[in-house]
Amino acid sequence: MTQVPTIEKNLQTLEQAALTLEPSPSERSFIQTSVETYAQSFLTELETLPAYVEHPAMGGGLLESPLSEEPLPVQQALALLKEHVDTPGLNPASGGHLGYIPGGGLYYAALGDYLAAVSNRYAGLFYSAPGAVRMENMLIRWMAEIIGFPKDAVGNLASGGSIATLIALATARDAQKITARMIPDAVVYMSAHAHHCLDKALRIAGLGDCPVREIPMDAHFKLQPDALAQAIEQDLAAGLTPWLVIATAGTTDVGAVDPLPELAEIARQHQLWFHVDAAYGGFFALAPAGKQKLKGIELADSVVMDPHKGLFIPYGLGAVLIKDRDQLAKTHHYQANYMQDTLSATEEASPADLSPELSKHFRGLRLWLPLKLHGVAAFRSALEEKLLLAQYAFQKLRQMPGFEAPVVPELSVVLFRYLPSENNNVDHFNQELIKAIQLDGRVFLSSTKVDGHFMLRIAILSFRTHKATIDLCLTLLQQKAQDLELTRQK
Ligand SMILES: Cc1ncc(COP(=O)(O)O)c(C=O)c1O
Structure with missing residues (x-):
């Protein structure tokens, strides 16, 4: 009898064990059916599931099932998922999610x-x-094309708006030739309502010591062009180096669009990089009413727009668009001996040359499939509906006794608060009001601070939010405000 060498014997044993990672067709089908059944019941129940569940354990029960050497039956794994992951906290798949900037969750994207x-x-x-x-x-x-950028613009599908912003600002830094030595004098301009991911991206890109000028906003929370021009002139006179103007097309706080054409013109006059953060607002350009509001976005050097916001895709998809193809590549390209075979294929730009990532998720498919299966018109209608719902909510709020909605919504965020009859602690009353809404859970609202006041927001961007959701939200607001008034009077 021939002796099987030890190494081969070991390989046989290991192969048998490793083969369990490749389920058989019937095992695949069984697991797939269980997972799909779970997904279908989640979607079927969605309409009645709360948008927010306050849960004392905060998903901590998951830790009581540690990872183990042994397999777990799929039903038990799905039960853990349901109880500890898909129940506590915010339910972003719900149409009742009217907080922050709602995400999506299109099934075809999944x-x-x-x-x-x-x-x-x-x-x-x-x-x-x-x-x-x-x-x-x-x-x-x-x-x-949607935002009117030239055909030869390039970009990248990133994991979200924050990473897309990092790519844009790193490219801007190099295009403007901002070297380490220049940073303390290299000035950046934005409003107080610019998203905090811009500040974060500046820091990560090594630009944290750049002076940042917070340019004042007008009564509609839009960056004031005159104030920008003045700040740039002052900095130039002081011998500093202005290099980057950041505008927002749809601020998170109130949904305002900065005056893009005017800001672009100022940036052009001084040869500064003009970045537009349209992470939230950008895809409204698909809707005729939105396109009008975003006029001037085509003048930007770089734009961030997030399909996981405005195209209802599940979390994990932001996009950066940049006009300067060569600069995006110069900032992000790489070389490695072991990659030499890839160099000949240059017909299309490779994402790895245009972003910090090498191995990456094939994110395109989660967007391409729903766009193909639904057609673009469905997205256009949904976005138009969101814009109109915001106007509807605003008009209703204005008619509701005690409520104040100080600005006409430009996109789909409605800012408001309640002014209680005893007007001495408005902020506290509104804090209590939002707590009551969250405790109820049928809709989820988030708050912000504007001009030092505690304000509430209705942010409408889920494809599952329709008129009935807004009506429910407004009814709840009225009821909870009344309840609070009554308890205060007792
Ligand atoms: C205007 C704006 N910019 C940037 C971001 C950051 O995007 P992300 O959360 O995808 O990183 C957000 C997030 O809500 C946003 O509203």
């Missing part, structure tokens, strides 16, 4: 993710996955 994960196409390089890269670049060109 299927796109599933297919992307099954095939595991390597979408970082054109050489490796030409079709996947073509798809992602096609989506970027489509977005560029």
Whole structure:
């Protein structure tokens, strides 16, 4: 009898054990059916599920099921998911999510993710996955067209607005030739309502010591062009180096769009990089009413717009668009001996050359599939509906006794608060009001501080939010405000 060498014997044993990672067709089908049943019941129940669940354990029960050497039956795994992950906290899939900037969760996007994960196409390089890269670049060109960017603009599908912003600002830094030595004098301009991811991106890009001028806003919370021009002139006179103007097309706090044409013109006059954060507002350009509001966005050097906001895709998809193709590549390209085979395939730009990522999720499929299966018109209508719902909510709030809505919503965020009959502690009353709404859970609202006042917001962007949701929200606000008034009078 021939002796099987030890190494081969070991390989046989290990292979048998490792083979469990490749389920058989019947095992796959069983698990798939269980998972799909879970997903379907989540979606069916969604209408009656709360938008927010306050849960004392905060998902802590999950930790009582530690990872183990042994497999767990799928039903038990799904039960853990339901109880500890999908129940406590905010339910972003709910149409009742009217806080922060609501996310989406299109079902066909989930299927796109599933297919992307099954095939595991390597979408970082054109050489490796030409079709996947073509798809992602096609989506970027489509977005560029929506906002009126030139056909040869480039970009990247990133994990979200924050990373997309980092890519934009790193590119801007290099385009403006801001070196380490210049940073203490290199001035950035934005309003107090610019999203905090801009500040974060500046810090991560090594620009944290750049002076940042907070340019005043007008009564509609829009950055004032005159004040910007003046600040730039002052900095130039002081021998500083202005280099970056940041505008927002849809602020998170109130949904305001800064005066883009005027700001672009000032940036152009001084040859500064003009970045527009349209992470929230950008896709409203698909709707005729929104396009009008975003006029001037096409004049930007870089734009961030998030499909996981304005196109209702599940979290994990932001986009950056940049006109200067060469600069985006110069800032992000890389070289490695082991990648030399890929260099010949240059017909399409590779995401790995245009972003910090090398291995990346094939994000394009989660956007391409729903766009293909629904058609763009459905998105246009949904966005138009969101804009109109905001006007509806605003008009209703203005008619509701005790409520104050100080600004006409420009996009789909409605700012408001309640002015109680005993007007001595308005902020505290509104804190109590939002707590009562969150405790009820049927809709979720978040708050902000504007001009030092505690304000509430209705942010409308979920594709599942319709008129009935807004009516429910307004009824709850009236009821809870009345209840609070009554308890105060006791
Ligand atoms: C205007 C704006 N910019 C940027 C961001 C950051 O995007 P993300 O959360 O995708 O990183 C947000 C998030 O809400 C936003 O509203």
